[in-house]
Amino acid sequence: MKTIAFNTPTCADNELQNLQEVMRSGRWGGGGPWAQRCLKRMTQTFGLQTAQGLLTHSCTASLELCALLLELNAGDEVIMPSFTFPSTANAVALRRAVPVFVDIRQDTLNIDETRIEAAITPRTRAIIVVHYAGVCCEMDTINHLAQHYKLRVIEDAAQAYLSRYHGRPAGFLGDMSAFSFHETKNLSCGEGGAFFCKSSEDFRRAEILCEKGTNRHEFLRGEVDRYTWRDIGSTFLLSDIHAAVLDAQIQQANAITQRRLQLWQCYHQALAPLEFQGLIRRPIIPPHVESNGHIYYLILNSSELRDRLMQELRNHHINCPFHFIPLHSAPAGIRHTRTAGALPQTEDLPYRLLRLPLHQQLLENDIQRVTDTITACLSHWAS
Numbered sequence: 226m227k228t229i230a231f232n233t234p235t236c237a238d239n240e241l242q243n244l245q246e247v248m249r250s251g252r253w254g255g256g257g258p259w260a261q262r263c264l265k266r267m268t269q270t271f272g273l274q275t276a277q278g279l280l281t282h283s284c285t286a287s288l289e290l291c292a293l294l295l296e297l298n299a300g301d302e303v304i305m306p307s308f309t310f311p312s313t314a315n316a317v318a319l320r321r322a323v324p325v326f327v328d329i330r331q332d333t334l335n336i337d338e339t340r341i342e343a344a345i346t347p348r349t350r351a352i353i354v355v356h357y358a359g360v361c362c363e364m365d366t367i368n369h370l371a372q373h374y375k376l377r378v379i380e381d382a383a384q385a386y387l388s389r390y391h392g393r394p395a396g397f398l399g400d401m402s403a404f405s406f407h408e409t410k411n412l413s414c415g416e417g418g419a420f421f422c423k424s425s426e427d428f429r430r431a432e433i434l435c436e437k438g439t440n441r442h443e444f445l446r447g448e449v450d451r452y453t454w455r456d457i458g459s460t461f462l463l464s465d466i467h468a469a470v471l472d473a474q475i476q477q478a479n480a481i482t483q484r485r486l487q488l489w490q491c492y493h494q495a496l497a498p499l500e501f502q503g504l505i506r507r508p509i510i511p512p513h514v515e516s517n518g519h520i521y522y523l524i525l526n527s528s529e530l531r532d533r534l535m536q537e538l539r540n541h542h543i544n545c546p547f548h549f550i551p552l553h554s555a556p557a558g559i560r561h562t563r564t565a566g567a568l569p570q571t572e573d574l575p576y577r578l579l580r581l582p583l584h585q586q587l588l589e590n591d592i593q594r595v596t597d598t599i600t601a602c603l604s605h606w607a608s
């Protein structure tokens with residue numbers, strides 16, 4: 226029986242052709258012509274006139290760049306959900322600041338915007354939102370709060386390339402943002418990321434910080450005749466070899482997203498009867514949000530059922546993993562973070578969540594096999 230993989234990296238048409246071109250060009254480093262081409266194309270696909278961005282080697286790097294730009298000091302606090310990837314919290318903890326966790330919403334599994342205000346203290350500097358499964362957080366409320374308390378808003382948009390909130394693209398809804406092009410994401414170059422920001426001041430400094438703290442960008446643009454060490458930075462840029470691969474994918478970003486959304490809808494329709502019978506909960510997307518079809522997940526009625534179904538699907542050669550283990554319960558979370566208030570949804574939903582295969586090579590027949598197996602198992606166990 227064919228194994229249905231949970232994920233296979235996306236392939237576009239032109240990666241190999243682009244790679245040949247970049248290899249011959251003799252220009253392989255970061256911030257080169259392919260990176261510029263990608264950023265221009267990204268700006269177009271977002272439907273924006275201009276965007277201040279840099280390609281980085283990962284979303285993790287982009288988040289660390291955001292944390293450097295925030296100039297966090299030891300003991301400063303940054304509010305975020307605990308239901309996220311460790312990179313969101315690492316970026317803050319690396320600066321000796323404290324990730325402060327608030328609960329997630331029951332419907333979208335995104336940060337619960339109604340719990341943020343109670344978590345704000347005189348040490349709070351920023352809020353990091355995570356658009357889980359490519360579904361945007363409630364940014365109007367969050368931005369309003371941030372403005373009132375003079376906090377910065379960072380979007381961890383690792384999963385949200387081409388998602389929209391009230392028609393506006395994810396990654397351009399706060400002060401700064403971080404995207405991922407890891408092999409598990411909708412678009413990928415193996416490992417890769419992007420950073421975007423609203424303020425020109427942040428952007429000027431970001432260019433320096435990501436080039437080992439030097440003004441090499443100014444030098445490459447011919448604005449200065451040599452570059453020197455200007456600030457405390459690191460090396461965050463994506464090589465042009467990777468950018469060449471990414472460019473092929475960005476070129477087809479809309480088609481890739483549309484196909485994922487079709488597959489997402491197939492799951493959603495096929496699983497509706499199980500939700501009607503009260504055996505599962507399907508993902509909920511608010512009407513003002515457009516998802517990018519990054520993840521299709523189910524919420525089972527108990528963690529025991531989730532584990533049993535995951536094993537049964539594996540027995541049927543269908544790979545379905547769970548997702549983030551809440552960070553506040555992880556060993557490093559216990560040492561380096563704190564929670565604000567109770568986290569009842571965070572302590573419940575992730576343990577009942579199961580992700581289903583979703584990738585470009587998946588066929589409608591495969592989805593039928595997955596949903597038939599789930600339906601057969603849950604109906605049998607419920608009878």
Ligand SMILES: Cc1ncc(COP(=O)(O)O)c(C=O)c1O
Pocket residue numbers: 282283284285286309310312313355381383384404405406407417418
């Ligand atoms: C929410 C979130 N943030 C950050 C990351 C890290 O992305 P990268 O692997 O590009 O560093 C991931 C990766 O899965 C993620 O899901």
